[in-house]
Amino acid sequence: MKKLGLIGGISWLSTADYYKxxxxxxxxxxxxxxxxxxxxxxxxxxxxxxNNENNDWETTFNMLSKACQNLKDCGAEAIILCAxxxxxxxxxxxxxxxxPLIHIATETAKEIQKSNLKKVxxxxxxxxxxxxxxxxxLTALNIEAIIPGAxxxxxxxxxxxxxxxxxxxxxxxxxxxxxxxxxxxxxxxEGIILGCTEIPLLxxxxxxxxxxxxxxxxxxxxxxAFALS
Numbered sequence: 206m207k208k209l210g211l212i213g214g215i216s217w218l219s220t221a222d223y224y225k226x227x228x229x230x231x232x233x234x235x236x237x238x239x240x241x242x243x244x245x246x247x248x249x250x251x252x253x254x255x256n257n258e259n260n261d262w263e264t265t266f267n268m269l270s271k272a273c274q275n276l277k278d279c280g281a282e283a284i285i286l287c288a289x290x291x292x293x294x295x296x297x298x299x300x301x302x303x304x305p306l307i308h309i310a311t312e313t314a315k316e317i318q319k320s321n322l323k324k325v326x327x328x329x330x331x332x333x334x335x336x337x338x339x340x341x342x343l344t345a346l347n348i349e350a351i352i353p354g355a356x357x358x359x360x361x362x363x364x365x366x367x368x369x370x371x372x373x374x375x376x377x378x379x380x381x382x383x384x385x386x387x388x389x390x391x392x393x394x395e396g397i398i399l400g401c402t403e404i405p406l407l408x409x410x411x412x413x414x415x416x417x418x419x420x421x422x423x424x425x426x427x428x429x430a431f432a433l434s
Contacts, residue, residue: 206231206242207432210281210304212272214247215288216370219402223287223425230429241432244279246272254366257290257332266294273302283307285428289400289420290330293338305431310342312427313398313420317348320416322396324349326389328382329400331362339400351392357385361401369403379407386413 209227213220224245231241248268256265269291273284283305286292292309299306317325325343327350333339334352343350352358364378386397386408395415399405402421410417 207282207434208280209241209243209283209285209428209432210273210276210279211243211245211285211287212248212269212276212291213245213287214250215253215291216250216403217247218370218372218406219421220245220247220287222402222405222421223285223428226422226425227428227432230426231432234429234433241429243432244276244281246276248272250370253291254370257330262294265291266297269294270298270301273298273304277302277304283428283431285424287421287424288402289339290332293332293336295338307424307427307431308342309420309424310339312423313400313418314342314346314348316418316423317343317396317398318346320396322348322416324351324393325396325398325418326350326386326392326394327352327398327400328361328385328404329398330365331358333400334358334361350398351389351394353385353389357381357388361385365401365403369401369406372406374407379412382408383412390415 211223228240232239285307289309295306295308327334340350368378396418397413398418400420405419405421
């Protein structure tokens with residue numbers, strides 16, 4: 206079994222899901238008391254949040270690349286960034302650490318392609334929704350991504366950091382998210398990407414009338430496949 210290096214704490218809640226999903230996935234394949242060989246480097250979420258607010262990606266890159274090197278030194282054979290937004294610097298990190306980095310957007314695009322969908326709604330932080338690092342992976346497979354309007358993007362971004370990242374699940378927030386999703390569906394979205402690893406804490410497939418793509422689960426499954434390859 207290959208050893209996985211997880212970069213977590215962004216937030217700890219979704220990192221706990223990754224740890225659960227990966228271990229369950231390995232056990233499903235191998236049975237008995239077989240579980241994943243992995244290491245987690247967990248950041249103080251506040252440090253990452255501060256860098257995001259200051260648009261200071263260079264500091265975040267230096268922090269993550271050093272953490273990835275530590276994981277490599279401990280035997281990690283691949284890196285998993287347990288957060289969509291951190292994939293803004295994924296290519297640079299992979300180059301700096303010289304290990305395979307399992308890219309969350311690439312794996313999500315593959316899953317959408319399997320469903321033969323051509324147009325999907327993308328939810329996430331403003332970085333994920335507004336910049337191209339995630340959407341480019343979809344475009345490469347001829348999948349169009351549409352995003353909410355400006356006010357809705359602001360709402361999603363704020364609640365990710367100030368509610369979901371703290372484990373606060375509010376019914377009023379859920380209702381607003383579902384309303385945003387309905388607008389995307391009305392605009393032609395054939396599926397919805399939960400493009401922040403905290404959003405699945407709030408939104409479930411049974412609440413949405415089109416396929417939902419849980420990026421944390423998809424990413425975890427890809428990590429399991431690599432570990433057992």
